[in-house]
Structures are given as C-alpha cells and as structure tokens.
Amino acid sequence: GWNSWDCFGTTLTESQAKAQADAMARILKPHGWNYFTVDIQWYEPDARGHFYKEGAPLAMDAHSRLVPAETKFPSAKAGRGFKPLADYIHGKGLKFGIHIMRGIPRQAVRENTPLMGTTARAADIADRSSVCTWNPDMYGVDMRKPGAQAYYDSLFAMYAAWGVDLVKVDDIARPYDATQRAEIEAIRRAIDKTGRPIVLSLSPGDTPIERGDHVNRHANMWRISDDFWDRWEPLYGMFDRLDRWTEFRKPGAWPDADMLPFGIVEFNRPTRFTRDEQTLCMTLWSIARSPLILGADMTRLDAFTVDLLTNDEVLAVNRRSTGGRQVSRSNDSIVWTADIPGSQDKYVALFNVRSEKPTYDLSKALYRSPVVRGAERVDVSVPLRASRSLTLMVEDGGDGFDFDHAAWLEPTIAGPKGTRKLTAMEWKRASAGWGSVGIHRGADGQPLVFEGKKIEGLGTHSISVIEYELPEGYDRFSAKGVLTPGSAGKGSVRFSVLTEEARLLPSKDRRVSVKLADLGFSGRVRARDLWKKKDLGVSQEGFGQDVDPHGAGLYRLSPVP
Template sequence: MKLSTNIFRILAVVVLLSGCFGKAKDLALATDKESDFKQWAQTPPMGWNSWDCYGPTVREHEIMSNADYMAEHLKEFGWEYVVVDIRWFVENPKSHGYNQTDPIYVVDEYGRYMPATNRFLSAEDGNGFKVLADYVHNKGLKFGIHIMRGIPKYAVENKLPIKGTNGVTADQIYSTGNQCKWLKDNYTIDASKPGAQEYYNSIFELYADWGVDFIKIDDLSAPIYHKEEIELIRKAIYNCGRKIVLSTSPGETPLNAGSHASEHANMWRMVNDVWDNWGHIKHVMEVSQDWYKHIKPGTWPDCDMIPLGRLSIRGEVGNDRMTNLTKDEQYTLMSFFTIFKSPLMFGGDLPSNDDFTLSLLTNKEVLKMHTESSGVRQLYFNDNKLAITSNNEKENITYLALFNVLDELPQDVGVKLSELGLLGKVKITNLWTGEEVGEFKDEFIQNLKPHASGLYKIENN
C-alpha cells in the first residue's frame, strides 16, 4: 500500500512538473511571439505619407502617382512605404482644417470605416483598399494607412454590432472620457468592456485582408498616453496574422512611457507635427536628448515626417509651396534625422520634387549610415552647438554630425577625437558630397553658418 502511495505521489509530481514546464514553454512561445514585431522593422521604416501635401483630402490617383515615383526613383535606395493619411473614409473633407460640421462617413455594417469611393474609385463593391494596396505591392512597395484610435461615433449612435462577438454592439464598449480634442470622429474604447478587443481584432482583420503593411494611429501617444488601447492594438495585430508595422502618433510621447512604447510599437512620435520652419527643427533636436537610449532595432523614436519638397497642395499649414527651409536647413534636417536613425517619412509631393530634393533622398552613403549604424549618442548640446556620433562596427567607420543651432552667427563646432575613441591620424570625408575633408589628429573643428551642419565619415588612416 505504501509503495502504491509513493508511486502515486511520484506520478503526481511528474504530472505537476510537466504542467509547469508546459506553461513555461507556452509562456516562452508567447514571449517570442510578442517580440516578433520587432523583426518587421529592423531598420527605421522609410516611405511617403500624404499628410503634408494633401491633408485629409488625398485621392486615389495622387496615391498612385506618388507610388509610381517612389518605385522609379527611390525604391532602390530603401524607400518602400506609401501611406494614406487621415480621414480617407470621409466623402466631403476640406483642406486647411477638418469638416466637422457635416462629414459624410463611410462605415460598414460592423462599424468599421471604409474608403470613400468618390475619392478612391477602386474601393467600390466593398473592395476597400485591396485594389490600391495591390497596385502598390505590384511595384515592389508596401502599403499603409492612418486611423484614429477608438470607435466611430456613427457606430455607437447606430448601435452597430461588433464582429466576432455574441451580440455586443458598439454602444456597449465606448467611453466619452478622453475623447480626442481636435477631431471628434471617434469615441474612446473602454478596454475593460467585453467586445473591446474584438472590435480592434475586426478592423485589423479587415486591414490584413486589404494588404495593409503599415498603420499610423493618431491621438494615441499624447496629450494622454493611451496604454490600454495600445495593448488592444498590439494584440489585434498579432491576431490578424499579417506583419503590420505600428506607428503611434502624435507626440510628445511621455518619456516615462518609453519602455511601454518600445514593447508595443515599431515607432512612436517624440514631438507634434513638424513643419518647414526652423523652430520645429530645433525643438526636435531638444526633445530627442532623452530618447537616444531607446534607439534599437525594431523600435524607433520618431522625429515626424520630412517637410521638404512641395507642401500643402491641399494641406493644413500654409499654401501650396516648396519648403520654406533653406538648403542649409534642409541638409541639417536630413543629417539629424538620419544620424538619429529616425524613421524617414517624406511629406512632400514626390512627383513635384526638384533635383536638389531628390538628391537629399538618394545619397547612398547617408542612407547607409541611417540603416547600418549603431551606438547613436549625443556628445553634447550646449552653447547652441550639437554633436552626435554613431558607428558602423562591421566596417570600422565612425560617423559624426555637427550642428550650429544659432540663428545669426557662424561658429566653430567640433570634437576631440578621443571622445570618439579615435587615436592617431584619421581621414574624414564629407558624407553628403563625398569629398575628403582631410587628415586630422586630436581634434576636428568646422566653422558652420547659422542653422548649418556637417555630416562626416571618419576612418582610421
């Protein structure tokens, strides 16, 4: 009897342990799954977004013409995402603001926004963005869209059913708390309510079917960091079965949310919208100081879009124009965004690019630094001088960016080479022009005009 009891106890322990090991294995698999999304953007995403030139009014043929340009001129340099920005589901939008007086929404029977067919003709017959996404994919590019967090007010008011639930309707999962202050299309989704996860699952199921590769979600990071909705979104992306890069917007994402953002998003905004004035560029530089430690493969602090080229054809800030930034300021913006390894989302109308703008987007050495470098760190930011460095460890290359942030006077900006871990003579090359600056020892100093910068490759001699 005692022997049988002991055997039973041994078997019970074995079963218990196997259950623990099974749970541990399941937990490990879940953890692996939860880190998978970081593999989808091992280098900072690069693409074009319709916001800066078309605001909420972009049309299908304009998306297609920008995709055509990207495929012909930029794809070989790593540019790949074509993103339809805000309010593609409104039939009667307006530029220089939002039509919040009498918007005509396009919503399906499950409370999910659909493209307005008077602007996106291929969306007829319930096609959604599938035909447009196929057009982009057939050019070897990737397709993205913008949405607002939450659930449409239209769905709530009409008590539309939530797909994937047993009778839950939109009016049972919403909250008026923390509603977006600048666009009133949606209500907050209460993550604690049955049906909340299912609603996000349903929209990402739809986007996966369309072929969406990238999604920018607004009113998610600031002025309130919506932790619960971000987690619903991350789970919904896993559930949809498609690799969709997640960009949270706008800034300023709270610094204390940095760890959470990096575990749930591929990129997140550090600042609000960046437009073509120097004050915005300087502000990005200032805010970025606290974010260097979060620059890691798969998850990227985001400087916002690149306001270069032709802007505001029907945009939100100013009238139709080429960027107001001077050439020095444009180099400075691109030098900062690339050495910081920010995602690069161009905002101007690509077919309107001039040769200079195109040259900023196709410099192989600069883009090589942007994609292959590591160890990005700020050396100093004081007296209106900024110095940033990074490395290409495989090729034993050091990169250095120097900035004169003063508004009126030129000044010397430089570094001691020992601060870069360099001893003896080094050869320094201007990364933008490819011209050799010279050989240097001990220190490297350049005189830079106001708002100007230098971007350099440093090699042991």
Template sequence: MRHQDERPEAPWAATNRPPMGWNSWDSYGTTVTEAEVLANARFLAGHDEGVLAAAGWDTVVVDIQWYEPTARPGGYNDDAPVLFDDHGFLQPVPARFPSSAGGRGFAPLASAVHDLGLRFGLHLMRGIARRAVEADLPVPGTPYRTGEIADTSSTCPWNSDCYGLRHDHPGAQAWLDAMVDHVVGWGVDFLKVDDMLAPYHRDAVEALSLAVRRAEQRHGRRVVVSLSPGTELSLAHLEHLREHADLWRVSDDLWDRWPDVEAQLGRMARWAPHSGPAGWADADMLPLGRIGVRAERGEPRHSLLTTDERRALLSLWCLARSPLFVGGDLPTSDAATVADLAHPGLLEVAHRSGGGRELLREGPTGAETAVWGAATPDGATRWVGVFSTAAEARRVRVPAAAAGLPGAPDVVVDVWSGERVPLASAGPATGGDTVLDVEVPAHGVRLLRLGTRAHSGTPGPEEHTWQG
C-alpha cells in the same frame, strides 16, 4: 500582451534601417486621392531606376480622413459625416478612391502598391467612429452593440471623428479585433494610429497591440504599428512602447520652419540612445519637397527650409535613427530634394550606424553648437555631425575627444559634398588634442565620415550590415 517572438519577422529584421517611406499628410492633409497616392508610389518604385525604393523608401501611407466625404484643406469639419459599414468599420470615400467602390475597401489600392514592390500603410484614429456609435450597430460575433462599447467621455482634442473605447467592456476588444482584422485583410502592412500618446492611453495601446497580434497570426504577415502624436512624451513609457508598438512619435507635427527642426535636437538627444530595432523613436515626417498642395497648413509651396536646414534635418534624423517618411509630393518636388533623399552617404548613416547620440552641446540659445556621433559596431567607421543653430555661418573647432574619437582618424570626408576634410594641428588650446576645424553654415550641419575609407557612398560587399 504582445511578445516579439510571437510575431512574423519585422521588415527591418535583416537590416538595421528604420522604417522609411512616403506619407500623404504634408502635401494633401485630409484630401489625398487614389491617383495621388499611386503617383507617389510609382515615383518611389521607379524614379531613376528605382534608386529610392532600393535605398529603403518602401512604404506608402494614406493619412487621416480617407473616410470623410466632405474633407477639406485647412482643418477638420466638426461632427463630420463619415463612411462606415454595418459593423461600424470605416470605409474609403469612392469619389477619392474609385477602386474602393462596391465594398472593396483599400484592397485594390494595397494590391497596386504591392505590385510595385512597396508596402501599404493606413492612418486610423483611436477608438470608434461617433456616427457608428450613434447607429448602435451589432458588434460582430457578440451580443453587444456599438453604443455599449464606446466611452463618450474620451475624445480627441483636435479631431471629432471618434470616441474612445470602453476597454473594460468585453465587446470593445471584440470590435477592435474585428476592425483591425478587416483592415489588415485589405493588405495593410503599416498602421499609423493617432490620438494615442497625448495623453498616454495605456489601455488603448495594449488593446491595439493585442488586436494587431491576432490579425498578424490570422493573416500570416507583419504589420508595423506607429503611434502618434508625441506631445511631451516621457521616457517613462519606453518599455511599454517597445512591447506594444514599433515606432512612436516624440513631438507634435513638424513643419518647414527652422524652429521646429531646432527643437528636435533636444528631443532626439533624449530619445536617440533608445532607438533601434527594438523600437524606433520618431522625430516626425520630413516636410521636404513640394508640400501644402491641399494641406492642413499653408499654401502650395516648396519647403521653406533652406538647403542647409534641409540637410541638417536629414542628418539629425539619420544620426538619431528616426524613421524617415517624406511628406512632399514626390513627382512635383525639386530635383535637389529628391537627390538628397537618395544620397548614398546619408543613407549609409541611417542603415549602418548605431549608438547615435549627442556628444556635446554648448553656446547660447539661438547660437548653439551640437555635436552628434554614431559608429559601426566595430568602430571602424564613425560619423560626426556638427550642427549650428546660429543664423550665420561660423567656424567651429571640436576636439577629437569631444567628438568621441579615440585618436586622429585616417580619413575625414564631408558626407554631403564628398570632399576630404583636413584635421587641424594639435595646439595648446586643446591640450594637444587633434581638432575638427570646420565651417558650419547657418542653421546647418557638417556631417563627417571618419575612418580608413575615403568614399562617402554605400557600403561595399565586404562591409556587412550591422544587425545589433
């Protein structure tokens, strides 16, 4: 069993921010190349004098099938060929990752990412490659073979690359320990491990946790563990997840469609109260900027979400304390999207707030109002997000009490625009309570900062980061 006090310090130990970075999936699906990974890493590190990296966008993740030489856009190849070594450990395709040639794996790419001041992440599937099982290779340090440790009845419903492991067999943990140690030895700081939660593979979660802990102790550094996908993930697993992982998805893949974003309002209402440094509930990647370049779904495009939908997504993710991993190809994404990712007022919510949760939800399906609140631990600064799922702009009046406010705040600022927002006078309809009276755009949000300071930027030196 993994215990937090046995592990090296987490990346967020000195801050309150969730994990943040870039992931190749939304742009490149199974086909990303080393050059594309490095281009996005350099953008994170260097754009506008490093504003993104300084704001916390510090992890670069290579997603699925980096080991598949025939990988293509638009889906997976059944029973695909995969590259692996003499122990059955998957290896990057040199045609796409030239620096991996000669058995160097991802060590050179991880080193290049580290040299930019960033962390390097890698996708793994649950279990062991089918082709490695068929080859019946030796399990390092044991008398067992890969053909003995695989559970050939345990397969992923959407990808045929791997079998599950027989976790009741002593060779299974030995192989997993050696494989994870091998990958961490490349310089991997972040593992996104798929086919873990739908259905919930309790034994696989625990075995991975043990393998990662052992690798951390051997290499002397922290490895962040992300589990996915989260189809119908139940809160009944919360304590088990907190013990064995750092973040976990709560949905299937999210794409640039308003219904996908709207559905997360309900999911995150369940999960946000439990998200924080003990474990982060992940609302999935941000399908923003230029996506679909060679992806699983759709043609090359700039995200089909409108500006208001994009800002509603970002506001919800930050209020709910979700990890933030953008999927767009950053060097070719539009400037407005990149500016929103670096918006200091938005990221102040992600970095400084706590207790984010839904406070009010009312109205018919397709025209609901959802009100979210969050605050600094001393309550001096509060944020309120007023979301509308309606297809047209509309005026929304929210009593201050319903927005979680004990009284009228001194200052109300729209985070996105920086403009002061006047409070409506109390009236009989609200029982004499002060109200927030705001115009909310279609499929949009008004994200409001309430407190005694009028600025919507990053906290000053006197405003210490909350570590609770």
C-alpha cells in the same frame, strides 16, 4: 517612406495616390524609400484641407469599421476596401500604409451598429469620455468591456486582408492615459493575431518620456513632437527631443521626429526651409535614426530635393548605424556620433545651430509673464523707453511647444501722437513654431475668439517672434496675452516684450569641432564628407569643419593604422 498629410491633408484621392506612387517607385525606391501611407480621413467623402467637420457622414461597413470613401477611392466599391490600391502599390515594389484614429466611430455608437466576432454592439464598448480634442470622428474604446478586443481584432484582420503593411494610429500617444495605454496593448495583440508583419506607428507627440519602456515594447515608431512643419524653431527644438529619447531607441522601435516637410507641401507651397536647414534636418534625422517619412509632392521634386533624398552614403547612416547619441553641445555647436556595425569607423555629424538673425537676452526683457495656462490671461502694459524697435515673443511654458496656440489681443502702441493698432502696422519679421502668425486669426487660420466673441489681435504659436520698427511719438505697448481655442486647454506659454536693448548680435563663428578621444579614437583618423562624397584627409587629436549657420555636415571617420 512617404505620407500624404503634409501635401494633401485630408483630400488625397486614388488617382493622386497612384501618381505619387509612380513617382516614388521611379525616383526614391531605388534608394530604399518603400512605405507609402495614405493619411487621415480616407473614409470622409467630403473632407477638405487640413481641417475636420464634426458630424460629417463617414463611410462605414456593417461591422462598425470605417472603409475608404468611394468618391475618393472608386476601386473600394463592392466591399473591396483598400485591397485594389494596396495591390497597385505592391505592384510598384512598395509597402502600403494607412492612418487611423484610435477608437470606434461616433457614427457607429450613435447607430449602435454590430461588431464582428461578438454579440456586443458599438455603444457597448465605447468610452464616450475619451475623445480626441482636435478630431470629431471617434470615441475611445473601453478595453474592460466584453467585445472590445474583438472589435480591434476585426479591424486589423480587415487591414491585413487589404494588404496593409503599416498602420499609423493617431490620438493615442498623447497624453498616453490609461484608456490609450490599454488600446495600444489591444492593437498590439490584434496585429500579432493577424500574422502579418504590420508596422505600428503611434501619434501624435510628444509621447511622454516616462512611457518609454511601454511604448518601445508595443510600437515600432512613436512621435516625439506635435506635427513638425518647416519652421526653424521646432527644428532647433528637435535636438533636445531626440537626445532625451536616446535610451529608448532600439532596432525595431524608433522615436519618430515626424515627417520631412521638404519640396512642395500644403498643396502648392514650397518648403520654408532653406537648403542648409533641409540638410541639417536630414542629417539629424539620419544619425538619430528617426524614420524618414517624406511629406512632399513627389511628382514635383526638384533636383536639390532629389539629391537630398537619394544620397546613399547618408541614407546608410539612417539604416545601419547603431548607438546614435549626442556627444557635445556648446554655444550652439552640436556634435552627434553613431557606431558602424562590424567596423571601428564612426559616423559624426556637426551642427551649427547659431542664427544669423538677432537673438535676445530675456533677462533684459521689458516684460516677461508668468506661465499662462488654460483660460488664464495676462494684461500687458509696458513703457517702451524711447525705443525704436519692439519684439513680441511667445515662449513655451517649459513643457514643450505642443498645443501652444496663443494670441496678443488688441495690441496697441500709444504716446503723444495717439494710439495705433499693431494689427494695422507692417511687421519686420514674424515667425511661429507651428502654422503662421495671423492678423485677427490664430496660427491655425481660425478667427480669434475671446470670451465667446471675435476679437482683433495677432494669433501665433510658440516659439514665436514678431518684430516691429517703432515710429516716433509712441512710448507704451499694451495688449492681453491669452491661449486660443486651438490649445484645447493643454498649452502653456510665456509672453515677453523686448526692445533693441535685449538684442544679441549673431555669432560669426562657423567652426564646429570635436576631440577624437570623445569619439573613442586614440590616434589619427581619415575623414570622408558624406554629403559631398569627398575624402578630406587625415586629422589628429580633433576633427572640425566650418559649417554655415543653420547647417550641418555628416562624415565617416576611419582610424589610421
């Protein structure tokens, strides 16, 4: 399907939604793309960008339920809600979805407004200690309180009456605490009570793997990472995430690797992914059967993106394969396979995740911090040993990269020629695992703040690499390494300082192969390249192809009698 977040953030309007739906019905629907979802803050009349305003007035009905803001969705007037827009979407042959935040509006709690189906009021069921760390709209619901289930029942009865086919519930899958778990169960009961087949999607990630048995009994899809954007580092990390969730993948219950940031995203920005990286992403999502949810502006899809999204042989892997699993991983060559129901054939994906850019041997780092959490900081002062390059790396702290907003504060180089601020020098390369590297700003674009004051520095997010060429006359690097407010006290990172001594030359090996016996074949196989729609001939004992770095191939192997 499609979701509005990547391209429109909080700002989608009715006219924009209809234009996107028209394009989706024309271009993607013939190939099975059918869920159209309006993401966050459709109820906030003045929402802007990808950020939120605390205390903003929200559109709400007399029963404490958020409704579409009429300034954005004029057809919602007179209590019609999303019904007119849903009818338009359905008229295109598509399904209609919405995003919600779990809980009850703080606005309703402040005003102590009534609830439908119960004498309890909003303040009676609110859990004011259960709040989202990044969005100010809601309080959690204490499901032990009388009226709590009635509130959720009324909410989903309204969505069903609108004609909603999918609900993405946010701030509920992480950390998956007792309050969130109880709300998940309440939402499942409320959906079932409507009698409408509403898909339940849970966000954000990463959902704790130890909650796998619970989540795949109550939800249809659940996020396994924080927001996924078009950066190589989080794409590389998705292999481990999807592999870990293999045992919990089953029909109707899917680990969700998040949206596909292809085409035009963030209002008017082309994807940062290369064509090879987009093909790799689509291949991994397909064979791991992650939901395929596009984030692009569908009115501006180019020919490459259309071809990527409408290859029916590839889409069949995502829709109909079973038992998707990683077969092998060695030297950044990765092989996945999946079964084909009713056939002895198998799908095989070959991935080359080697990088053409330099990588680093961290055992040769000049400095590598302990894991930094919360308000901890590290003071870094490192001799550079007459080096001609400087690399600043921020790794995750071993628990994934969620919330890993970090900064190098007041970074300088010093030596016989004096002191220079790195923030005044041009870097050679800079990457962040989320957002972008900022000068005096965090990866989220917010000013860097330390101990309550704005401060100079380089803001980023793990996994991050910032490289500089060093001028002569400077032999020491100094900075403070901290987590920034965007981490909400939950991130954990390690700061490393490296020079050319730790740099590893990229591998030039492009061959990715697998033994046929490891796939369950005992004889020869005939191969078909699904991306190129081309038959490749017969292989014996093993199957392999040359795959470019950051690239992938997807194949169907058939036993030869």
